[in-house]
Amino acid sequence: MPRQTRYRSVRGAEDILPDAQPRWRSVRDTMVSVCERYSYGQIDTPIFEDYNLFVRGVGEVTDIVEKEMYLIPDRSGGDTLALRPEATAAVCRAYLQHGLHARPQPVRLYTVMAPMFRYSRPQSGRLRQFHQLNVEAIGDPDATVDAEILGLCWQVFVELGLKDLTLQLNSIGDPACRPAYVQALKSYYGEHVESLCRDCTARLDRAPLRLLDCKNAPCQPFIEDAPRSRDHLCPDCESHFADLVGFLEGMGVPFDLDHRLVRGLDYYTRTVFEVQTMAEGAQNALGGGGRYDGLIQEIGGNPTPGVGFAMGIERIILNLERQSIHPPDTPTPTVFVAYVGEKARQRAVVLSAELVRSGVTNMLGPASKSLKAQLRQAGSMGVPHVAIIGEREAESGTVTLRNMSEGTQEEVGMGEVAGRVEGR
Protein backbone atom coordinates (compact mmCIF):
# COMPACT_ATOMS: atom_id res chain seq x y z
CA MET A 1 0.00 0.00 0.00
CA PRO A 2 1.51 3.30 -1.02
CA ARG A 3 1.58 5.62 1.86
CA GLN A 4 0.18 8.99 1.06
CA THR A 5 0.32 12.20 2.94
CA ARG A 6 -2.29 12.07 5.60
CA TYR A 7 -4.05 15.33 5.86
CA ARG A 8 -5.52 16.49 9.08
CA SER A 9 -7.66 19.44 9.92
CA VAL A 10 -5.78 22.68 10.13
CA ARG A 11 -4.33 23.51 13.52
CA GLY A 12 -6.92 24.95 15.82
CA ALA A 13 -9.83 24.02 13.55
CA GLU A 14 -11.95 21.02 14.48
CA ASP A 15 -14.42 18.70 12.87
CA ILE A 16 -17.75 18.31 14.57
CA LEU A 17 -18.59 14.64 14.10
CA PRO A 18 -22.10 13.18 14.08
CA ASP A 19 -21.73 11.98 17.66
CA ALA A 20 -21.16 15.54 18.82
CA GLN A 21 -24.04 17.02 16.87
CA PRO A 22 -26.82 16.38 19.39
CA ARG A 23 -24.83 18.40 21.91
CA TRP A 24 -24.28 21.28 19.50
CA ARG A 25 -27.87 21.18 18.40
CA SER A 26 -29.24 21.31 21.90
CA VAL A 27 -26.98 24.21 22.84
CA ARG A 28 -28.05 26.01 19.73
CA ASP A 29 -31.72 25.33 20.37
CA THR A 30 -31.48 26.74 23.87
CA MET A 31 -29.81 29.88 22.59
CA VAL A 32 -32.31 30.40 19.82
CA SER A 33 -35.17 29.83 22.17
CA VAL A 34 -34.03 32.46 24.68
CA CYS A 35 -33.21 34.99 21.97
CA GLU A 36 -36.56 34.54 20.29
CA ARG A 37 -38.44 34.93 23.57
CA TYR A 38 -36.66 38.22 24.02
CA SER A 39 -37.83 39.13 20.50
CA TYR A 40 -34.42 39.17 18.92
CA GLY A 41 -34.21 38.45 15.21
CA GLN A 42 -31.61 36.24 13.63
CA ILE A 43 -29.01 37.76 11.36
CA ASP A 44 -26.19 36.02 9.52
CA THR A 45 -23.34 37.95 8.05
CA PRO A 46 -20.56 36.69 5.77
CA ILE A 47 -17.58 35.07 7.38
CA PHE A 48 -15.29 37.59 5.74
CA GLU A 49 -15.34 41.34 5.54
CA ASP A 50 -13.13 44.16 4.41
CA TYR A 51 -10.39 43.99 6.99
CA ASN A 52 -10.59 47.74 7.57
CA LEU A 53 -13.93 47.19 9.21
CA PHE A 54 -12.22 45.35 12.04
CA VAL A 55 -9.28 47.70 12.20
CA ARG A 56 -11.67 50.59 12.67
CA GLY A 57 -14.22 48.73 14.72
CA VAL A 58 -12.19 46.58 17.05
CA GLY A 59 -9.32 49.02 17.36
CA GLU A 60 -5.87 49.27 15.89
CA VAL A 61 -3.93 48.54 19.05
CA THR A 62 -5.85 45.44 20.04
CA ASP A 63 -4.30 41.99 19.89
CA ILE A 64 -7.02 40.91 17.53
CA VAL A 65 -6.05 43.42 14.91
CA GLU A 66 -2.34 43.42 15.55
CA LYS A 67 -1.69 39.74 15.37
CA GLU A 68 -4.74 37.54 15.23
CA MET A 69 -6.56 38.25 11.99
CA TYR A 70 -6.55 35.92 9.02
CA LEU A 71 -6.08 38.14 6.01
CA ILE A 72 -6.97 37.19 2.46
CA PRO A 73 -5.88 39.18 -0.56
CA ASP A 74 -8.92 39.97 -2.68
CA ARG A 75 -8.37 38.52 -6.12
CA SER A 76 -10.08 41.48 -7.72
CA GLY A 77 -7.36 43.70 -6.37
CA GLY A 78 -9.67 45.43 -3.95
CA ASP A 79 -9.16 45.83 -0.26
CA THR A 80 -7.77 42.98 1.79
CA LEU A 81 -10.37 40.72 3.33
CA ALA A 82 -10.34 39.30 6.83
CA LEU A 83 -11.98 36.21 8.20
CA ARG A 84 -14.08 37.74 10.90
CA PRO A 85 -12.47 37.65 14.33
CA GLU A 86 -15.65 38.78 16.06
CA ALA A 87 -19.19 39.61 15.13
CA THR A 88 -20.13 42.98 16.54
CA ALA A 89 -18.39 45.11 13.94
CA ALA A 90 -19.93 43.04 11.16
CA VAL A 91 -23.42 43.26 12.60
CA CYS A 92 -23.07 47.01 12.98
CA ARG A 93 -21.92 47.21 9.38
CA ALA A 94 -25.07 45.35 8.33
CA TYR A 95 -27.16 47.69 10.47
CA LEU A 96 -25.76 50.65 8.58
CA GLN A 97 -25.77 49.05 5.17
CA HIS A 98 -29.43 48.12 5.33
CA GLY A 99 -30.68 51.28 6.97
CA LEU A 100 -31.88 49.50 10.05
CA HIS A 101 -31.83 52.83 11.87
CA ALA A 102 -35.12 53.46 10.12
CA ARG A 103 -36.78 50.72 12.12
CA PRO A 104 -37.99 51.04 15.68
CA GLN A 105 -34.96 51.25 17.96
CA PRO A 106 -33.28 49.35 19.38
CA VAL A 107 -32.85 46.80 16.65
CA ARG A 108 -32.40 43.43 18.32
CA LEU A 109 -30.20 40.94 16.52
CA TYR A 110 -28.50 37.62 17.17
CA THR A 111 -26.26 35.17 15.32
CA VAL A 112 -25.85 31.57 16.48
CA MET A 113 -23.09 29.09 15.72
CA ALA A 114 -21.28 31.78 13.84
CA PRO A 115 -17.70 30.70 13.12
CA MET A 116 -15.00 33.20 14.11
CA PHE A 117 -11.30 33.09 13.33
CA ARG A 118 -8.41 34.20 15.43
CA TYR A 119 -4.79 33.24 14.93
CA SER A 120 -3.28 32.27 18.27
CA ARG A 121 -1.82 29.20 19.92
CA PRO A 122 -4.65 26.75 20.50
CA GLN A 123 -5.23 25.41 23.96
CA SER A 124 -8.10 24.11 26.00
CA GLY A 125 -11.09 26.33 25.25
CA ARG A 126 -9.27 28.30 22.61
CA LEU A 127 -9.30 27.43 18.94
CA ARG A 128 -8.46 29.26 15.77
CA GLN A 129 -11.87 28.61 14.36
CA PHE A 130 -14.48 28.77 17.07
CA HIS A 131 -18.18 29.45 17.29
CA GLN A 132 -20.17 32.07 19.06
CA LEU A 133 -23.61 33.22 19.94
CA ASN A 134 -23.72 36.95 19.41
CA VAL A 135 -26.46 39.22 20.57
CA GLU A 136 -26.67 42.92 19.83
CA ALA A 137 -29.22 45.63 20.59
CA ILE A 138 -28.45 48.67 18.48
CA GLY A 139 -29.89 52.16 18.62
CA ASP A 140 -30.92 52.80 22.20
CA PRO A 141 -28.65 54.19 24.92
CA ASP A 142 -30.98 53.44 27.80
CA ALA A 143 -29.90 51.26 30.69
CA THR A 144 -33.01 49.13 30.24
CA VAL A 145 -31.39 47.77 27.11
CA ASP A 146 -28.21 46.93 28.99
CA ALA A 147 -30.35 45.17 31.55
CA GLU A 148 -32.16 43.24 28.85
CA ILE A 149 -28.90 42.12 27.25
CA LEU A 150 -27.43 41.03 30.56
CA GLY A 151 -30.66 39.29 31.46
CA LEU A 152 -30.74 37.47 28.15
CA CYS A 153 -27.14 36.40 28.49
CA TRP A 154 -27.66 35.08 31.99
CA GLN A 155 -30.85 33.32 31.01
CA VAL A 156 -29.05 31.36 28.33
CA PHE A 157 -26.65 29.99 30.93
CA VAL A 158 -29.49 29.21 33.28
CA GLU A 159 -31.33 27.26 30.60
CA LEU A 160 -28.19 25.46 29.52
CA GLY A 161 -28.00 24.19 33.08
CA LEU A 162 -24.48 25.40 33.81
CA LYS A 163 -23.59 25.89 37.42
CA ASP A 164 -20.86 27.69 39.30
CA LEU A 165 -20.93 30.75 37.10
CA THR A 166 -20.52 34.36 38.05
CA LEU A 167 -21.50 37.48 36.23
CA GLN A 168 -18.84 40.14 36.61
CA LEU A 169 -19.94 43.70 36.02
CA ASN A 170 -18.21 47.02 35.70
CA SER A 171 -18.49 50.40 34.04
CA ILE A 172 -15.50 51.88 32.29
CA GLY A 173 -17.05 55.26 31.51
CA ASP A 174 -17.35 57.09 28.25
CA PRO A 175 -15.38 59.69 26.29
CA ALA A 176 -16.50 62.32 28.78
CA CYS A 177 -14.95 60.69 31.81
CA ARG A 178 -12.62 57.93 30.73
CA PRO A 179 -9.66 60.04 29.61
CA ALA A 180 -9.37 61.54 33.08
CA TYR A 181 -9.65 58.12 34.64
CA VAL A 182 -6.98 56.64 32.39
CA GLN A 183 -4.77 59.55 33.31
CA ALA A 184 -5.29 58.89 36.99
CA LEU A 185 -4.50 55.25 36.46
CA LYS A 186 -1.34 56.05 34.57
CA SER A 187 0.00 58.41 37.13
CA TYR A 188 -0.80 55.98 39.91
CA TYR A 189 1.06 53.19 38.16
CA GLY A 190 3.80 55.55 37.08
CA GLU A 191 4.91 55.68 40.68
CA HIS A 192 5.28 51.92 40.85
CA VAL A 193 6.81 51.07 37.47
CA GLU A 194 9.86 49.36 38.86
CA SER A 195 7.77 47.00 40.98
CA LEU A 196 5.54 45.85 38.16
CA CYS A 197 5.89 42.66 36.16
CA ARG A 198 7.44 42.86 32.72
CA ASP A 199 4.10 42.58 30.93
CA CYS A 200 2.67 45.42 32.89
CA THR A 201 5.48 47.85 32.27
CA ALA A 202 4.69 47.40 28.61
CA ARG A 203 0.97 47.71 29.19
CA LEU A 204 1.35 51.01 30.95
CA ASP A 205 1.64 52.82 27.67
CA ARG A 206 -0.19 50.62 25.25
CA ALA A 207 -3.24 49.52 27.20
CA PRO A 208 -3.31 51.01 30.67
CA LEU A 209 -6.74 49.63 31.49
CA ARG A 210 -5.41 46.13 31.21
CA LEU A 211 -3.01 46.68 34.07
CA LEU A 212 -5.98 45.90 36.25
CA ASP A 213 -6.34 42.53 34.62
CA CYS A 214 -2.84 41.30 35.42
CA LYS A 215 -2.58 37.94 37.16
CA ASN A 216 1.09 38.09 38.09
CA ALA A 217 1.91 38.17 41.75
CA PRO A 218 4.04 41.33 41.87
CA CYS A 219 1.19 43.44 40.53
CA GLN A 220 -1.59 42.22 42.78
CA PRO A 221 -1.08 44.69 45.63
CA PHE A 222 -1.22 47.62 43.22
CA ILE A 223 -4.42 46.47 41.62
CA GLU A 224 -6.27 46.58 44.89
CA ASP A 225 -5.27 50.16 45.56
CA ALA A 226 -5.47 51.37 41.98
CA PRO A 227 -7.96 54.08 41.10
CA ARG A 228 -11.28 52.53 40.15
CA SER A 229 -13.17 53.50 37.06
CA ARG A 230 -16.46 53.63 38.90
CA ASP A 231 -15.10 56.31 41.17
CA HIS A 232 -14.32 58.44 38.16
CA LEU A 233 -17.58 58.21 36.23
CA CYS A 234 -19.21 61.36 34.98
CA PRO A 235 -22.76 61.98 36.26
CA ASP A 236 -24.35 60.49 33.13
CA CYS A 237 -22.33 57.30 33.29
CA GLU A 238 -22.87 57.17 36.99
CA SER A 239 -26.63 57.22 36.78
CA HIS A 240 -26.65 54.88 33.80
CA PHE A 241 -24.73 52.36 35.84
CA ALA A 242 -26.88 52.89 38.91
CA ASP A 243 -29.97 52.26 36.80
CA LEU A 244 -28.52 49.08 35.41
CA VAL A 245 -27.59 47.76 38.82
CA GLY A 246 -31.09 48.48 40.04
CA PHE A 247 -32.67 46.72 37.08
CA LEU A 248 -30.53 43.64 37.52
CA GLU A 249 -31.44 43.43 41.17
CA GLY A 250 -35.08 43.74 40.26
CA MET A 251 -34.74 41.03 37.62
CA GLY A 252 -33.05 38.70 40.05
CA VAL A 253 -29.93 38.40 37.93
CA PRO A 254 -27.01 37.80 40.29
CA PHE A 255 -23.84 39.74 39.63
CA ASP A 256 -20.58 40.82 41.21
CA LEU A 257 -19.14 44.26 40.81
CA ASP A 258 -15.58 43.87 39.62
CA HIS A 259 -13.50 46.99 39.31
CA ARG A 260 -10.77 44.98 37.59
CA LEU A 261 -12.93 43.95 34.69
CA VAL A 262 -11.87 45.68 31.50
CA ARG A 263 -12.11 44.24 28.06
CA GLY A 264 -9.67 43.82 25.27
CA LEU A 265 -11.66 45.42 22.51
CA ASP A 266 -11.47 49.15 22.15
CA TYR A 267 -15.07 49.83 21.38
CA TYR A 268 -16.56 49.35 24.81
CA THR A 269 -18.06 52.24 26.73
CA ARG A 270 -19.83 52.27 30.07
CA THR A 271 -21.15 48.77 30.74
CA VAL A 272 -18.76 45.85 30.49
CA PHE A 273 -19.46 42.36 31.77
CA GLU A 274 -18.20 38.83 31.63
CA VAL A 275 -19.65 35.47 32.61
CA GLN A 276 -16.98 33.28 34.15
CA THR A 277 -16.71 29.72 35.39
CA MET A 278 -15.07 28.87 38.63
CA ALA A 279 -13.86 25.64 37.04
CA GLU A 280 -10.20 24.80 36.62
CA GLY A 281 -8.54 25.77 33.41
CA ALA A 282 -7.43 29.01 31.97
CA GLN A 283 -10.19 30.03 29.64
CA ASN A 284 -12.76 30.88 32.24
CA ALA A 285 -14.67 33.53 30.30
CA LEU A 286 -17.66 31.83 28.72
CA GLY A 287 -19.19 35.02 27.53
CA GLY A 288 -18.69 38.72 27.67
CA GLY A 289 -19.65 42.00 26.20
CA GLY A 290 -20.81 45.47 26.96
CA ARG A 291 -21.92 48.76 25.54
CA TYR A 292 -20.27 50.26 22.48
CA ASP A 293 -21.75 53.68 21.94
CA GLY A 294 -18.89 54.88 19.77
CA LEU A 295 -18.52 51.92 17.45
CA ILE A 296 -21.02 52.76 14.75
CA GLN A 297 -19.67 56.24 14.34
CA GLU A 298 -16.21 54.77 14.19
CA ILE A 299 -17.14 52.64 11.20
CA GLY A 300 -18.75 55.50 9.38
CA GLY A 301 -22.30 55.83 10.64
CA ASN A 302 -24.10 58.53 12.54
CA PRO A 303 -23.52 58.32 16.27
CA THR A 304 -25.56 55.32 17.36
CA PRO A 305 -25.44 53.52 20.68
CA GLY A 306 -25.37 49.74 21.06
CA VAL A 307 -24.93 46.94 23.58
CA GLY A 308 -24.20 43.29 23.05
CA PHE A 309 -22.24 40.25 23.99
CA ALA A 310 -20.70 37.08 22.63
CA MET A 311 -20.46 33.68 24.13
CA GLY A 312 -18.16 30.87 23.08
CA ILE A 313 -19.90 27.66 22.16
CA GLU A 314 -16.83 25.44 22.51
CA ARG A 315 -16.17 26.75 25.99
CA ILE A 316 -19.76 26.20 26.95
CA ILE A 317 -19.68 22.64 25.67
CA LEU A 318 -16.42 22.03 27.50
CA ASN A 319 -18.05 23.10 30.72
CA LEU A 320 -21.28 21.22 30.11
CA GLU A 321 -19.15 18.11 29.78
CA ARG A 322 -17.15 18.91 32.88
CA GLN A 323 -20.38 19.27 34.78
CA SER A 324 -21.71 16.03 33.30
CA ILE A 325 -24.71 17.70 31.78
CA HIS A 326 -25.60 15.29 29.02
CA PRO A 327 -27.16 16.08 25.68
CA PRO A 328 -30.09 14.13 24.31
CA ASP A 329 -29.24 10.70 22.96
CA THR A 330 -28.11 10.32 19.40
CA PRO A 331 -31.14 9.23 17.45
CA THR A 332 -31.10 5.63 16.25
CA PRO A 333 -32.99 4.36 13.22
CA THR A 334 -36.37 2.78 13.88
CA VAL A 335 -35.83 0.08 11.30
CA PHE A 336 -32.80 -1.71 9.95
CA VAL A 337 -33.37 -3.18 6.50
CA ALA A 338 -31.45 -6.45 6.21
CA TYR A 339 -31.39 -8.56 3.10
CA VAL A 340 -29.80 -11.55 1.46
CA GLY A 341 -29.63 -12.29 -2.23
CA GLU A 342 -29.93 -10.37 -5.45
CA LYS A 343 -33.68 -10.08 -5.68
CA ALA A 344 -33.90 -9.10 -2.04
CA ARG A 345 -31.28 -6.47 -2.64
CA GLN A 346 -33.56 -4.71 -5.09
CA ARG A 347 -36.55 -4.91 -2.77
CA ALA A 348 -34.50 -3.61 0.11
CA VAL A 349 -33.44 -0.37 -1.53
CA VAL A 350 -37.04 0.24 -2.45
CA LEU A 351 -38.30 -0.54 1.03
CA SER A 352 -35.79 1.82 2.57
CA ALA A 353 -36.88 4.65 0.30
CA GLU A 354 -40.55 3.95 0.96
CA LEU A 355 -40.02 3.97 4.69
CA VAL A 356 -38.38 7.37 4.42
CA ARG A 357 -41.38 8.61 2.46
CA SER A 358 -43.60 7.35 5.24
CA GLY A 359 -41.51 9.20 7.77
CA VAL A 360 -39.76 6.18 9.22
CA THR A 361 -36.07 6.60 10.00
CA ASN A 362 -34.28 3.54 8.71
CA MET A 363 -30.91 2.25 7.69
CA LEU A 364 -30.22 0.05 4.71
CA GLY A 365 -28.02 -2.91 5.52
CA PRO A 366 -24.70 -3.39 3.77
CA ALA A 367 -24.58 -5.59 0.70
CA SER A 368 -22.35 -8.66 0.78
CA LYS A 369 -22.69 -9.23 4.44
CA SER A 370 -24.31 -12.21 6.04
CA LEU A 371 -27.69 -11.90 7.67
CA LYS A 372 -25.97 -12.68 10.89
CA ALA A 373 -23.62 -9.76 10.49
CA GLN A 374 -26.46 -7.45 9.60
CA LEU A 375 -28.40 -8.49 12.67
CA ARG A 376 -25.34 -7.96 14.76
CA GLN A 377 -24.95 -4.46 13.44
CA ALA A 378 -28.60 -3.64 14.06
CA GLY A 379 -28.29 -5.00 17.55
CA SER A 380 -25.18 -3.05 18.41
CA MET A 381 -26.81 0.14 17.19
CA GLY A 382 -29.88 -0.50 19.28
CA VAL A 383 -32.28 -0.44 16.36
CA PRO A 384 -35.63 -1.74 17.62
CA HIS A 385 -36.88 -3.37 14.40
CA VAL A 386 -35.18 -5.25 11.62
CA ALA A 387 -36.96 -5.80 8.32
CA ILE A 388 -35.50 -8.97 6.87
CA ILE A 389 -35.79 -9.74 3.19
CA GLY A 390 -34.34 -13.07 2.11
CA GLU A 391 -34.98 -15.26 -0.90
CA ARG A 392 -38.37 -16.34 0.45
CA GLU A 393 -39.61 -12.87 1.22
CA ALA A 394 -38.30 -11.57 -2.08
CA GLU A 395 -40.38 -14.19 -3.88
CA SER A 396 -43.57 -13.51 -1.98
CA GLY A 397 -43.10 -9.75 -1.78
CA THR A 398 -43.16 -9.77 1.98
CA VAL A 399 -40.73 -8.93 4.72
CA THR A 400 -40.01 -10.61 8.02
CA LEU A 401 -40.22 -7.96 10.68
CA ARG A 402 -38.17 -8.75 13.74
CA ASN A 403 -38.66 -7.06 17.08
CA MET A 404 -35.16 -6.92 18.50
CA SER A 405 -35.92 -6.49 22.17
CA GLU A 406 -38.57 -9.22 22.31
CA GLY A 407 -36.95 -11.52 19.82
CA THR A 408 -40.28 -12.04 18.04
CA GLN A 409 -40.96 -11.74 14.35
CA GLU A 410 -43.82 -11.75 11.91
CA GLU A 411 -44.19 -11.80 8.17
CA VAL A 412 -45.90 -8.74 6.71
CA GLY A 413 -46.37 -7.11 3.33
CA MET A 414 -43.83 -4.57 2.12
CA GLY A 415 -46.35 -1.78 2.56
CA GLU A 416 -47.24 -2.75 6.09
CA VAL A 417 -43.84 -2.20 7.63
CA ALA A 418 -44.25 1.51 8.28
CA GLY A 419 -47.58 0.99 10.01
CA ARG A 420 -46.29 -1.85 12.17
CA VAL A 421 -43.30 -0.04 13.56
CA GLU A 422 -45.13 3.18 14.22
CA GLY A 423 -48.13 1.51 15.79
CA ARG A 424 -46.02 0.33 18.66
Add this chain to the structure above:
RNA sequence: GUGAGCGUAGCCUAGCGGUUAAGGCACCAGGUUGUGGCCCUGGAGAUCGAGGGUUCGAAUCCCUUCGCUCACCCCA
Protein backbone atom coordinates in the same frame (compact mmCIF):
# COMPACT_ATOMS: atom_id res chain seq x y z
C1' G B 1 5.21 35.13 20.04
C1' U B 2 7.13 32.51 25.02
C1' G B 3 7.45 28.10 28.21
C1' A B 4 6.54 22.98 29.62
C1' G B 5 4.84 17.94 28.68
C1' C B 6 3.79 14.17 25.17
C1' G B 7 4.01 11.41 20.22
C1' U B 8 3.59 2.80 19.61
C1' A B 9 -2.66 0.08 14.73
C1' G B 10 -9.34 3.93 14.39
C1' C B 11 -9.20 4.52 20.18
C1' C B 12 -6.63 3.23 24.99
C1' U B 13 -2.26 1.09 26.66
C1' A B 14 2.43 -2.55 27.48
C1' G B 15 7.35 -2.79 25.96
C1' C B 16 12.30 1.58 27.78
C1' G B 17 19.21 -1.43 23.92
C1' G B 18 18.83 -7.77 21.70
C1' U B 19 15.24 -13.05 17.81
C1' U B 20 8.71 -12.28 13.55
C1' A B 21 6.54 -4.93 18.54
C1' A B 22 2.24 -7.31 23.07
C1' G B 23 -2.78 -6.64 25.05
C1' G B 24 -7.81 -4.39 25.55
C1' C B 25 -11.91 -1.73 22.91
C1' A B 26 -13.68 -1.23 18.12
C1' C B 27 -13.64 -3.73 13.18
C1' C B 28 -14.04 -8.35 9.89
C1' A B 29 -14.96 -13.77 9.40
C1' G B 30 -16.40 -18.37 11.52
C1' G B 31 -18.66 -21.54 15.64
C1' U B 32 -26.05 -25.36 11.55
C1' U B 33 -27.99 -24.95 5.80
C1' G B 34 -31.25 -17.31 6.21
C1' U B 35 -31.18 -14.47 12.34
C1' G B 36 -28.31 -10.03 16.90
C1' G B 37 -27.10 -9.37 22.21
C1' C B 38 -23.15 -13.68 26.18
C1' C B 39 -19.21 -17.00 25.11
C1' C B 40 -15.30 -19.35 21.98
C1' U B 41 -11.95 -19.41 17.64
C1' G B 42 -9.57 -17.03 13.83
C1' G B 43 -8.34 -12.52 10.85
C1' A B 44 -7.07 -7.81 9.23
C1' G B 45 -4.83 -3.44 10.95
C1' A B 46 1.74 -0.30 13.22
C1' U B 47 7.61 1.15 7.95
C1' C B 48 6.85 2.31 16.90
C1' G B 49 5.27 10.92 14.04
C1' A B 50 9.44 12.06 10.42
C1' G B 51 14.82 12.67 9.33
C1' G B 52 19.70 11.97 10.93
C1' G B 53 23.32 10.03 14.52
C1' U B 54 25.51 6.48 18.39
C1' U B 55 25.78 0.94 18.43
C1' C B 56 27.28 -5.57 16.14
C1' G B 57 22.04 -4.38 17.17
C1' A B 58 17.19 1.16 18.63
C1' A B 59 10.25 1.73 19.48
C1' U B 60 13.88 1.97 23.39
C1' C B 61 20.01 6.46 23.88
C1' C B 62 21.41 11.52 21.36
C1' C B 63 20.30 15.60 17.84
C1' U B 64 16.97 17.97 14.46
C1' U B 65 12.18 18.55 12.72
C1' C B 66 6.93 18.15 12.48
C1' G B 67 2.55 17.34 15.18
C1' C B 68 -0.49 17.24 19.57
C1' U B 69 -1.57 18.97 24.54
C1' C B 70 -1.37 22.38 28.55
C1' A B 71 -0.03 27.15 30.38
C1' C B 72 1.52 32.42 29.54
C1' C B 73 -0.25 36.29 26.41
C1' C B 74 -5.20 37.52 24.77
C1' C B 75 -10.09 36.45 24.72
C1' A B 76 -15.25 33.50 23.28
